[in-house]
Amino acid sequence: MERDYSNEELMAVLISREVRNGEIAASGALSMIPAAGLLLARELHAPNVEIMILGSPAFMPFKTSRQFHFLAHRGELGLFFVSGVQIDRQGNYNLHMVGEDQDHPKVRFPGGYGGGMLYYAARRSIIFRTEHSRRAFVEKVDFISAAGTSPPDTLRYGNPCKVITPLATMHMDLQEGLLKLESYNPPATVAEVVENTGFDLGDVSSVQAAPAPTEEELGLLRDAVRRKMIETDTYPDWARSHLGNLRIA
Amino acid sequence: MIQAGSVGAPYVPVLGLVGTDLLKRRDDMKICPDPFNPEVKTVVAKAYRPDFAIFHAQKADRRGNVSAGWTNDDTLLAEASRHVIVTVEEVVDELAAAEAKGSFLPSILVDTVVHAPFGAHPAGCPDYYPVDDAAMKTYARQAASDESFAAYLEETTYSVTSHEDYVARFVPAEWRGEGAGGDERDSA
Numbered sequence: 315m316e317r318d319y320s321n322e323e324l325m326a327v328l329i330s331r332e333v334r335n336g337e338i339a340a341s342g343a344l345s346m347i348p349a350a351g352l353l354l355a356r357e358l359h360a361p362n363v364e365i366m367i368l369g370s371p372a373f374m375p376f377k378t379s380r381q382f383h384f385l386a387h388r389g390e391l392g393l394f395f396v397s398g399v400q401i402d403r404q405g406n407y408n409l410h411m412v413g414e415d416q417d418h419p420k421v422r423f424p425g426g427y428g429g430g431m432l433y434y435a436a437r438r439s440i441i442f443r444t445e446h447s448r449r450a451f452v453e454k455v456d457f458i459s460a461a462g463t464s465p466p467d468t469l470r471y472g473n474p475c476k477v478i479t480p481l482a483t484m485h486m487d488l489q490e491g492l493l494k495l496e497s498y499n500p501p502a503t504v505a506e507v508v509e510n511t512g513f514d515l516g517d518v519s520s521v522q523a524a525p526a527p528t529e530e531e532l533g534l535l536r537d538a539v540r541r542k543m544i545e546t547d548t549y550p551d552w553a554r555s556h557l558g559n560l561r562i563a
Numbered sequence: 564m565i566q567a568g569s570v571g572a573p574y575v576p577v578l579g580l581v582g583t584d585l586l587k588r589r590d591d592m593k594i595c596p597d598p599f600n601p602e603v604k605t606v607v608a609k610a611y612r613p614d615f616a617i618f619h620a621q622k623a624d625r626r627g628n629v630s631a632g633w634t635n636d637d638t639l640l641a642e643a644s645r646h647v648i649v650t651v652e653e654v655v656d657e658l659a660a661a662e663a664k665g666s667f668l669p670s671i672l673v674d675t676v677v678h679a680p681f682g683a684h685p686a687g688c689p690d691y692y693p694v695d696d697a698a699m700k701t702y703a704r705q706a707a708s709d710e711s712f713a714a715y716l717e718e719t720t721y722s723v724t725s726h727e728d729y730v731a732r733f734v735p736a737e738w739r740g741e742g743a744g745g746d747e748r749d750s751a
Contacts, residue, residue: 377665379636387578406582416584425585434579461582468581468594469605 317501319527321444321480322347322556324499326535327527328478329395330354332440333363337392340366340382340436342428346552347442348395349373353539353548354531372546383428386435389471394436396429396474397443400455403493403513405462405474405486407433407441408455416457426459433460437472446479448512463491482507483524484515492516497524564591565636567610568643576605616644619682620668621690622658623651627670630663632689641672650679652691664690679726681734692738 317324329351333339337360341348349367356363366382367373376382385391398407409426411419433439443450464470477484477493485496494516498507500523508515527535536558543553567575580586581594581604591609596602618640620631629649631637641647649668654676660667682688685698705715723729730739 380639410584416588430583430585431577431579434581458582458584460579464581467602467604469578469597469603470581471578 318560319532320556320560322350323532323535323560324480324527325442325444325478326350326354326539326557327531328483328499328524329440329442330358330531332438332476332478333360333393335360336362336364337437338364338366338385338390339393340368340386340391341395342368342426342432345395345397345442346549346556347444348440349548350535350539350543350553350557353542354535357534357538358531367548370546370548372548383431386428386432389435389437391432391436392438394432394439396426396433396439396441396460398441398450398455398459399423400450400452401441401443401477401493402452402455402462404491405441405493406455406458407460407462408457409459410457412456414456419456430460433474434464434470435472438475439472441474441477443477443479446481446507446510448510451510452512462486462493463488481510487516495521497522499524500526564608565611565639565643567608568612569639570642572610574607574609576607578605580606611643613640613644615646615648616640617648617650619650619679619688621651621664621688622653622655623649623673623676624655624658624670626657627673627676628658628660628663629668629670629673629676630658630665631668632665638666638668641668646674647672648675648677649673650677650682652680652682652688654678681730681738682726684730684734695735697735698733 325347329348333352333355339352341352349370352363352365352367356365365373366375368382374382386394396407398409399412400408409423409429411422413420462474473488474486476486476496480499481502482498483496484493486492487494493513495504495507495518498504498521504518504521508518540553540557542548544550564575564577567573576595576597580592586592586606592606594604595607596604618637620629620637622630629651660669681692684692685695685702687694702715705711719729719733723732
């Protein structure tokens, strides 16, 4: 069985299904897939979602980044998207460095503006990662850039809720503070997901396949959303090269 | 934290950062109870009041009023710092707040303006020139090891005799046109 949609299209559809009508949702730097997912949700079940796409003036109501920053700081941001070089079982992510010795990293990354605040401020955060592998999903990250959970006596408005990859969706079990497998994306199998994840995904015996993207979802993503992204200068090159190119004639 | 410095507070409570390795490695941020509600804790970040802030902007006038584009962070930095030096692409006789693009820094916040066209190079300066991608790639390549980075610094910094010398040697010729260079100093 082959997919007739790309990994990016699949992930944008899966992300769109998580968006709630009426909430304030924002995507950050270099977050093309979440931006497409937000716009798709607005075409479907969430016509009144307030969308902010950092880096796209058409989707930024504020003149200064300070206003966005403090909107989140006040606890008014409903949904945000993050990614990481490494993600671990406890929902910690790493955008800083890879290597066993933090003073002598093998590779350094730029860190992430705001993630150390937004991951705690947004009511829900979704982790997205296009590479589902054992080097991306590790037992313990080499550097915690933001923590999945915090002690109950610290001020925090929200936590990660889902992890979305081309192979699967995980959800955060906040009771245990652990990520667990929620669904998989055929033709990937549960065994393949387990094989490519560097930590225990919990009891996977009753995990079901996620519903494949529907014709309506893919149609809107490839037409209305793609056109909107190009017209509004919202990752236009990415939209041209990643949305609608596997369409069957 | 510059935010705290800009409002004259000794420190500022901030959300997040709890449980991160960043927090472990910094002594300017601590976890503290809320004095009004001690059951709840947050990180507090120490204020920074730099002696000097130096940054590049688009335009200034002879009094030291500055138009700094949309980079609101420069305003915070200017407010927090005791002395402020701004290098600019262009110096005009008079700059009204209304004609400033983006943030306007009144001269009361600014000590010194230096006319330094291409002063942001190899980064870009919106409305004047883009990022110099080729020069950035050279930087990234040479930053990979201490030896090659030392050579990079020697070539682009230590061996440079003046700002005009830098512009002539490193800014693409087609960007320069007329009027590049110059080193006027105005005290506000």
